[in-house]
Amino acid sequence: MIRKQTARTRSRGICIFIALAMLVVMPTSIHATESGAAPETAASLNVKWEALERKAEDAFIKGDLELSRKSWQEAARFAEQEKSQELNLATTLNQLNHLYTRTGEYEKSFTNLHRALDIRQRLLKRDDVLIAETMGNLAIVCDALHRRHEAEEWFQKSLEIKRAVLKPDAPELAVTMHNLARLYAGEKRYKESIELLNQALDIDQKHYGEKHIEIVRDLTTLGISCYECQEFDEAIKYLERALALANELKDDRKHDLIPIHHYLGLSCAHTKQHEKAHKHYTSAFELGKHVHGEGHHKNTPALLNLAKGNDQLGKTDAALALYKEAVAIEEKRSPKDEYLLTDCLVELGHFYQSHNQVKEAESAYRKAFASYETLPHDAKRRLYELPVSLSALLRKQGKNEEAEEVSRRYLHVHTPHGEEHFKL
Numbered sequence: 001m002i003r004k005q006t007a008r009t010r011s012r013g014i015c016i017f018i019a020l021a022m023l024v025v026m027p028t029s030i031h032a033t034e035s036g037a038a039p040e041t042a043a044s045l046n047v048k049w050e051a052l053e054r055k056a057e058d059a060f061i062k063g064d065l066e067l068s069r070k071s072w073q074e075a076a077r078f079a080e081q082e083k084s085q086e087l088n089l090a091t092t093l094n095q096l097n098h099l100y101t102r103t104g105e106y107e108k109s110f111t112n113l114h115r116a117l118d119i120r121q122r123l124l125k126r127d128d129v130l131i132a133e134t135m136g137n138l139a140i141v142c143d144a145l146h147r148r149h150e151a152e153e154w155f156q157k158s159l160e161i162k163r164a165v166l167k168p169d170a171p172e173l174a175v176t177m178h179n180l181a182r183l184y185a186g187e188k189r190y191k192e193s194i195e196l197l198n199q200a201l202d203i204d205q206k207h208y209g210e211k212h213i214e215i216v217r218d219l220t221t222l223g224i225s226c227y228e229c230q231e232f233d234e235a236i237k238y239l240e241r242a243l244a245l246a247n248e249l250k251d252d253r254k255h256d257l258i259p260i261h262h263y264l265g266l267s268c269a270h271t272k273q274h275e276k277a278h279k280h281y282t283s284a285f286e287l288g289k290h291v292h293g294e295g296h297h298k299n300t301p302a303l304l305n306l307a308k309g310n311d312q313l314g315k316t317d318a319a320l321a322l323y324k325e326a327v328a329i330e331e332k333r334s335p336k337d338e339y340l341l342t343d344c345l346v347e348l349g350h351f352y353q354s355h356n357q358v359k360e361a362e363s364a365y366r367k368a369f370a371s372y373e374t375l376p377h378d379a380k381r382r383l384y385e386l387p388v389s390l391s392a393l394l395r396k397q398g399k400n401e402e403a404e405e406v407s408r409r410y411l412h413v414h415t416p417h418g419e420e421h422f423k424l
Contacts, residue, residue: 042084049078049088053095060099065138072096079379090119090134101144104339104379109141117173120292127174136176137215143183145378154179163169171214174200178221185225193225213256216246220260227263235267258302259288280308294328300340303329304347311351323348338371339379343372346386353393362397380413387413 056071072095093116095393100109117134139154159176167171177200184193201218208214223239226232227345238282243260247309265280285306307322327348330341347366368386387410394403 016411027327045082045085046088046121049075049092051305052078053092054164056095065103065158068099072099086119090116090130093119094134095353097141101141102256104376106378110138110145113141119224127161129165130161131146132176135161136179139183140179143186146381148183148187151182151183153185169203169206171204174203174207174218177203178218181225182221185228188229188235190226190229192232193229194222197225199224211245211249213246213249214248216242216256216260219245220256220263221307223267224259224263227267230270231269235263236271239264239267253291255291260282262302262305264326265309270308274309274312278306278313281306281309295333296413297333297340298339300326300330300344304344307351311354316355319351323351336371338374338382342368342371342375342383345417346383346389349389353389358393358397362390362393365393377413380410384410384413 052071052075052171056068056075059065059071060068070149072092075092076089076096078322079085079092086137093112096112097109100106100112113134117131117138119132120128120134135154136160138153139158142148142151142154155176159173159180162170162173162176177196178299181193181196181200184190184196197218201215201222204212204214204218219238219242223235223237223242226235226238236248239260243257243264246257246260246335261280261284265277268274268277268280285299285302288296292298303322303326307326310316310322311319322342326344327341330337333341345364345368349368352358352361352364365386369390372380372383372386387406391403394400394406
């Protein structure tokens, strides 16, 4: 199976929102120090909270997730101590969403965002864009939790508020349109997805002009959505336009080129253009090393695709070496990314099985279960191919009883609600 990198959620960056009203009407703190010093004002409390927010945001941008976690949690605790800081607390809970979605802690995000939404709906006007922001974040998290009907409802509510208070060509509208379109693409609702994305493209062209990095990202998202809807020729068309514009703009960061090459490789592979696919896989991997550094976890999907590309070109030894390299990188990573390690071992098992190396395939699958068992339910569901593949391989060897036991043991993983699905 060709590995598909998780599509980038469209974002303009992490923004700190503070309601202007807070600076005017927020009451001063009623707590004095033991020495009898005057209570802190709302403005001075805001300054302290903002310092914690900046520390968390800077750490997150630099990739120090542990420091950003501690700093955002400290900011939340600080804001919880004062009634005047409720809106700041809502902002911090929204900011923590960036961290938790990065680390896959979607249930924590879901809880925090509902709390933030409750605060903002109590203290702000019904059509405040901050309420729309929280709804949009909730939609993204619901999508990640496979609650797609709920996600669509939150996206629609967010869009309704933004359309009511923003100009028709506001780029904030385009952001939500992008995310809702990605949801539609995941459900293979091709027409609705592409229609929304073209609306977003029109908005961004009016706001940024024809030649801007945001237009590159629009075209990239269009290509990714076409790919997910299995419209591979259309995907190649949009992605090649994105690549040409990105090269013309000479983006020194190279960050935006990675998903372009990644999905061009996947789309070319599906259209049997294996030489082109291999070139794009190579570019995605080399760019990943340049942008993220050697051995970064974001480079692993590209390394797996590069291995797959070599195998499709008949370069079996090179493919096996790359699969083993990916496994070795993830085994040495500290702390371990159990999802990526499982993924690498599953892909290695698939490789062995496709070359009729049954014992080696079984060994790789069994080894994968050690990390698979540690994954949360939604991650297990995304890698449900592991128990399916091992069960099929066992049946092929005549080990029917064990194959049946594996199938029964992991049947609940395939449902969105886990074992609850089978309870009466």
